Amino acid sequence: MNFKRWLKSVPYSQRIAPYVFISPFIIIFLLFFVYPAISTVIMSFQEVVPGHVTFVGLENFRNLFNADFYKAVSNSLIYTVITIAVLIPLPLVLSVLLDSKKMVGKNFFRAVLFLPALVSVVVGGFTFRLIFGEMPTALLNSILALFGVQPVKWLGGPAQWTTFFALLTLCTWRWLGVNILYYLSGLQSIPTELYESAYIDGAGAWQKFKYITIPLLRPVTVYILTISIYGGLAMFLESFMLFNGNRSPGGAGLTIIGYLYRLGWEQANIGYGSAIGLILLVITLSINFIMLKYAGLFKRGE
Amino acid sequence: MIARKKSVFSGQSAIMLLLFIVMSIITLTPFASIFLASLRPGKEIMRQGLGLNLDTSVMTFNNYIYLFSGESDYFIWYKNSLLITAVQTVLTLFVSSFVGYGFAMYDFKFKNFFFMCVLIIMMVPMEIIMLPLFQLIIKLRLIDSIWGVVLPFIAGPMPIFFFRQYLSGLPKDYIDAGRVDGCTEYGIFFRIILPLMKPAFAAMGIFIGMNSWNNFLWPMIVLNSKEKLTLPIGLNALITPYGNNYDLLIVGSVFSVIPVIILFMLFQRYFIAGMTAGGIKG
Structure with a gap:
C-alpha cells in the first residue's frame, strides 16, 4: 500500500x-x-537488397572513389564556399546601411528583402528554372539581349560556372533577407555609447565599422557561418528543382545529398547510400566541432 | 558650411535609398514574373520561360477559372497541407516547450549531456539518416500517414533551444510561488508557465508553421497515395517535360504563396522574432 x-x-x-x-x-x-x-x-558496411543482407566490409567505401562522387563532393564544397563568400559580407554591409540614421524606410526594405524566405523551395526553384531558361525569351537572357549578349544555356551549360551562378542566385535570393535579419538583431545589442566615444576620438565611418561593428557582430557571423556550412553541404533540393530532377547534364548540379539520393533511393543501393551519408556525417560533425572549439559558437548562450 | 554638410548627408541617403530600391526590385522580380505568368497560357510559359512581358491580347484568366473549377486535385493538396501544418505546429510547440521548460528550470544529472544531444541534431542534416528513418517508418506502419511525416520532428532542436532561452529569462519566483500554493511540478508548467509563453508560441509557431507548409522532401518520401499529397509535392508533380500542366502549376504556386505573405504582413513582428530565435540574443 x-x-x-x-x-x-x-x-x-x-x-x-x-x-x-x-x-x-x-x-x-x-x-x-x-x-x-x-x-x-x-x-554502410553491408550490401542491402530487399530480404537479403550481406556484410561487405569496406567495399561500399572503396566504390566511392569514382568520378561522380568527386564531382558531387567538389560541387557541394564549391557551393558552400561561394554562398558563404556572398551571404556573409553582403548582408553585413546591407544591414549596417539599413540600421544607419540616414536611412529611410528601414522596416519596409527589411520586409521586402525577407519575402523570398516565405516561398517553398519547390516554387522558388521552378521559378528560377524558368527565369534561367535557355530560350532567348527567358527573363535573364532577355535582359542580356538588351546588351547584345547571345542567349546563354545557364543550367548545365558547357561551362560549370553558369550552373553555380544560377544556384548562387537562387540561394542569395532566398537567404539574403534572413541573414540581414540576423545582423540587424545583432546590431541592436551594440551599445551606442561605443560609437559615440569612437566619434569623439575622431574615428571615421570605416574605422567604426572595422573596429566596433565587425568584432561585436562576431557571434552573429559565427552563427551564420555555421548554418551556411550546414545548408551548403546539405544542399540538394535547390539543384533538384532547378534541373527538374536529380539528373543534370554532366553532373553539373550533382551534390553529396543528390548522390546519396540517387544511389539510395533511385537505385535502391541502400548500403552504398549509407556510406555516403556516413562520410557526410563525419565531415559535418568535424567541421562543427572545429567551429565549436575555435569560434566558441555555443558559449554565448551559457 | 553647415548647409553644405547637410546636402552631402542627404546625397548619401539618396544613394543608399537608390541601392535598396534596386535591391528590392531585383528581389521582387521573380514574384512579379510568376504573377504575370499566371495570366498567360501555360503552353506559352513552357516555350518561352518566365519573363516580365505580358501580351494583353492573349491575357487570360482561364488559369484561375480552372483552379477554382475543382477539376484538379489542387484543393485536396491544399487541405492536406493545412492539416499537416496545423498538426505539426501544435504538437511541436507543445512537446518542445515542455522539453525546453525541463532544460531551463531544473538542474539535474546529465543535463549538459542531454542538451548536447539537442545541439547534435541541429548540426546533422536530416537527409543523412533519411534512408534508415524511412525503413523505420515502414516498420512502425506510419508510411503514407501524416504521423510518419510529423512524429520524427515534434521534438525539434530549434524550438527546444528557443524555449529554453526564453524560459531562462523568466524569474524563478513563479515556480516557487506555484510550489507554495501546492501546484505539482506539472501544474506549474500548465497553469503558470504556459499562459506566460504566448509571445514565444506566436514566434515559434510561425517559424514551425512556415517550414511545415513548405516542407517537401520528407513528406514526398513518406506520403504516396494520391489523395494524401501536400501542396509542394503536388506542384512538383506537375512539372513534367511536356509542360501540359503549367497553367495549374503557376496559378497554384501563386495561391500557395499568397496566404503566407498575408500572414507575414499581419504578424511581421512574430515572424522576425521566430527567425532570429536561434540563440542570437545570447
Missing part, C-alpha cells in the same frame, strides 16, 4: 520531474535519430 503510494508520487518529486519533462525528447532522439544513425553506420 505504502509502496504503491510512493510509486505514484515518484513522477511528482522535484528530482524526477526534469527527466519527465525532457523524456519526449529522449524518446524521439533515441528512436528517430540515434537508431537511424546507428543503422546508417551498420548498413
Whole structure:
C-alpha cells in the first residue's frame, strides 16, 4: 500500500520531474535519430537488397572513389564556399546601411528583402528554372539581349560556372533577407555609447565599422557561418528543382545529398547510400566541432 | 558650411535609398514574373520561360477559372497541407516547450549531456539518416500517414533551444510561488508557465508553421497515395517535360504563396522574432 503510494508520487518529486519533462525528447532522439544513425553506420558496411543482407566490409567505401562522387563532393564544397563568400559580407554591409540614421524606410526594405524566405523551395526553384531558361525569351537572357549578349544555356551549360551562378542566385535570393535579419538583431545589442566615444576620438565611418561593428557582430557571423556550412553541404533540393530532377547534364548540379539520393533511393543501393551519408556525417560533425572549439559558437548562450 | 554638410548627408541617403530600391526590385522580380505568368497560357510559359512581358491580347484568366473549377486535385493538396501544418505546429510547440521548460528550470544529472544531444541534431542534416528513418517508418506502419511525416520532428532542436532561452529569462519566483500554493511540478508548467509563453508560441509557431507548409522532401518520401499529397509535392508533380500542366502549376504556386505573405504582413513582428530565435540574443 505504502509502496504503491510512493510509486505514484515518484513522477511528482522535484528530482524526477526534469527527466519527465525532457523524456519526449529522449524518446524521439533515441528512436528517430540515434537508431537511424546507428543503422546508417551498420548498413554502410553491408550490401542491402530487399530480404537479403550481406556484410561487405569496406567495399561500399572503396566504390566511392569514382568520378561522380568527386564531382558531387567538389560541387557541394564549391557551393558552400561561394554562398558563404556572398551571404556573409553582403548582408553585413546591407544591414549596417539599413540600421544607419540616414536611412529611410528601414522596416519596409527589411520586409521586402525577407519575402523570398516565405516561398517553398519547390516554387522558388521552378521559378528560377524558368527565369534561367535557355530560350532567348527567358527573363535573364532577355535582359542580356538588351546588351547584345547571345542567349546563354545557364543550367548545365558547357561551362560549370553558369550552373553555380544560377544556384548562387537562387540561394542569395532566398537567404539574403534572413541573414540581414540576423545582423540587424545583432546590431541592436551594440551599445551606442561605443560609437559615440569612437566619434569623439575622431574615428571615421570605416574605422567604426572595422573596429566596433565587425568584432561585436562576431557571434552573429559565427552563427551564420555555421548554418551556411550546414545548408551548403546539405544542399540538394535547390539543384533538384532547378534541373527538374536529380539528373543534370554532366553532373553539373550533382551534390553529396543528390548522390546519396540517387544511389539510395533511385537505385535502391541502400548500403552504398549509407556510406555516403556516413562520410557526410563525419565531415559535418568535424567541421562543427572545429567551429565549436575555435569560434566558441555555443558559449554565448551559457 | 553647415548647409553644405547637410546636402552631402542627404546625397548619401539618396544613394543608399537608390541601392535598396534596386535591391528590392531585383528581389521582387521573380514574384512579379510568376504573377504575370499566371495570366498567360501555360503552353506559352513552357516555350518561352518566365519573363516580365505580358501580351494583353492573349491575357487570360482561364488559369484561375480552372483552379477554382475543382477539376484538379489542387484543393485536396491544399487541405492536406493545412492539416499537416496545423498538426505539426501544435504538437511541436507543445512537446518542445515542455522539453525546453525541463532544460531551463531544473538542474539535474546529465543535463549538459542531454542538451548536447539537442545541439547534435541541429548540426546533422536530416537527409543523412533519411534512408534508415524511412525503413523505420515502414516498420512502425506510419508510411503514407501524416504521423510518419510529423512524429520524427515534434521534438525539434530549434524550438527546444528557443524555449529554453526564453524560459531562462523568466524569474524563478513563479515556480516557487506555484510550489507554495501546492501546484505539482506539472501544474506549474500548465497553469503558470504556459499562459506566460504566448509571445514565444506566436514566434515559434510561425517559424514551425512556415517550414511545415513548405516542407517537401520528407513528406514526398513518406506520403504516396494520391489523395494524401501536400501542396509542394503536388506542384512538383506537375512539372513534367511536356509542360501540359503549367497553367495549374503557376496559378497554384501563386495561391500557395499568397496566404503566407498575408500572414507575414499581419504578424511581421512574430515572424522576425521566430527567425532570429536561434540563440542570437545570447
